[in-house]
Each structure stands twice: as C-alpha cells, then as structure tokens.
Amino acid sequence: QLQLQESGPGLVRPSETLSLICTVSGGSIISSDHYWGWIRQFPGKGLEWIGSLYYSGRTHYNPSLKSRVTMSVDTSKNQFSLRLTSMTAADAAVYYCARDFGSPAPSDYWGQGILVTVSS
Amino acid sequence: DIVMTQSPDSLAVSLGERATINCKSSQTVLDRSNNKNYLAWYQQKPGQPPKLLIYWASTRQSGVPDRFSGSGSGTDFTLTISSLQAEDVAVYYCQQCYSTPRTFGQGTKVEIK
Numbered sequence: 407q408l409q410l411q412e413s414g415p416g417l418v419r420p421s422e423t424l425s426l427i428c429t430v431s432g433g434s435i436i437s438s439d440h441y442w443g444w445i446r447q448f449p450g451k452g453l454e455w456i457g458s459l460y461y462s463g464r465t466h467y468n469p470s471l472k473s474r475v476t477m478s479v480d481t482s483k484n485q486f487s488l489r490l491t492s493m494t495a496a497d498a499a500v501y502y503c504a505r506d507f508g509s510p511a512p513s514d515y516w517g518q519g520i521l522v523t524v525s526s
Numbered sequence: 527d528i529v530m531t532q533s534p535d536s537l538a539v540s541l542g543e544r545a546t547i548n549c550k551s552s553q554t555v556l557d558r559s560n561n562k563n564y565l566a567w568y569q570q571k572p573g574q575p576p577k578l579l580i581y582w583a584s585t586r587q588s589g590v591p592d593r594f595s596g597s598g599s600g601t602d603f604t605l606t607i608s609s610l611q612a613e614d615v616a617v618y619y620c621q622q623c624y625s626t627p628r629t630f631g632q633g634t635k636v637e638i639k
Contacts, residue, residue, distance in 0.1 A: 452630070
C-alpha cells in the first residue's frame with residue numbers, strides 16, 4: 407500500500423524559507439503514470455494547490471506562488487521536496503503531499519499533512 | 527484561474543435520505559478531444575487528509591461505496607449520496623484539474639439532521 411509522509415519544521419519565522427520533504431513508501435516515485443504534488447489547507451479549511459512534479463524533475467507551479475516555490479525530486483531516496491521562500495503569516499497552513507494518478511489528474515494518495523505555523 | 531463554487535455551504539440530512547451537493551465552475555472543464563470532464567470530488571473528515579471519491583466527474587474511485595455518485599458536464603456538477611450513513615458526515619470538496627492552477631471549491635459540510 408502506497409504511503410506518503412511529510413516531514414519538516416512545524417514553525418517557521420516570517421521572511422524565512424519553508425522546506426518540506428515527502429517520503430514515499432510502498433511504491434516507487436519513478437513512475438511514468440504519476441505526478442507528485444503539494445497542496446495546502448488554510449485554517450479556514452480552504453484548499454490551495456501549490457504544484458506538482460514528475461520524477462524527471464518537470465514541474466507545474468501555481469502561478470500565484472511561482473516566484474517563491476521550488477519543488478524537486480530525489481529518486482535515490484524516493485522523496486520529493488517543497489521550498490517556499492519569504493514566508494508570512496498568510497502561508498500558515500497544513501501542508502499535504504500527494505500523488506496524482508496522471509497529468510492532469512486528481513490526487514489519489516495523500517500524506518497525513520504537517521501543520522506549519524509562521525511566527526517569530 | 528477557474529473558480530469553483532459549491533452549494534450549499536452546509537447541509538443537514540436525515541440518515542438514509544439523499545444528500546446532493548452542487549459544484550459550478552467558472553469555465554468549462556470538459557476536454558472535447560477526449561470527452562473527459564476534469565472534475566473530482568473529495569471527502570474530508572476531521573483530522574484526516576481529503577480522500578478521493580469521484581474523478582472524471584462520474585467515475586467512482588476504487589473502494590468507494592456505490593451510494594456515492596457524480597454527474598454533470600461542462601460547468602455544472604453534482605455529488606449525490608443516495609442514502610446518507612453516519613460515517614458520511616464530512617466536508618466535501620470539488621476540484622478541477624483541467625487547467626493550472628488546479629482549484630477547489632470552498633467545501634460543503636454534511637451533517638446528520
């Protein structure tokens with residue numbers, strides 16, 4: 407059974423960079439059929455798609471975040487990562503990693519999520 | 527961006543009764559080249575990530591009970607729970623993956639009356 411697990415700091419200071427890792431187990435991140443992505447959920451429960459990437463490194467980003475987002479993949483560790491620069495209080499959310507079963511396609515497997523707070 | 531609007535925001539239904547949630551997109555999510563609607567429905571229970579229920583507007587994800595069904599095309603879609611069970615209490619979201627950025631509806635909270 408495929409599992410995804412987010413890891414990283416739960417607290418980030420304003421203006422700093424958030425770095426999260428998603429570890430995939432029970433399956434390979436090297437898959438011609440799947441994309442891997444990040445979605446966040448704000449305290450008011452709204453969901454925002456951050457972006458997705460292919461194992462080759464090809465990426466699709468939300469234009470509203472494109473200037474601050476970098477996603478990358480480490481196939482040797484079966485992991486992919488998210489970097490979000492210049493964090494503000496508006497970026498506080500639960501961050502989920504997920505697998506898309508194609509492109510474009512919805513997300514069929516999700517991590518449990520990691521709560522990120524932005525505070526000094 | 528394609529704006530997804532769900533209605534109602536919340537819904538209280540008696541056990542065994544039908545629950546209907548609507549989702550409207552600001553632009554079509556139908557790809558006429560393959561006749562596929564890039565519309566999905568998710569269920570989210572407290573403390574859990576969203577769970578994929580329906581994709582391509584009407585295809586049930588493996589393992590999802592058949593009381594859940596999706597319909598619609600173009601810009602107007604519906605999620606129906608034919609006979610509400612206690613375990614269906616959750617927030618339901620629609621999502622379009624027709625264009626970037628993928629966008630979600632605001633969610634509909636389903637409760638027991």
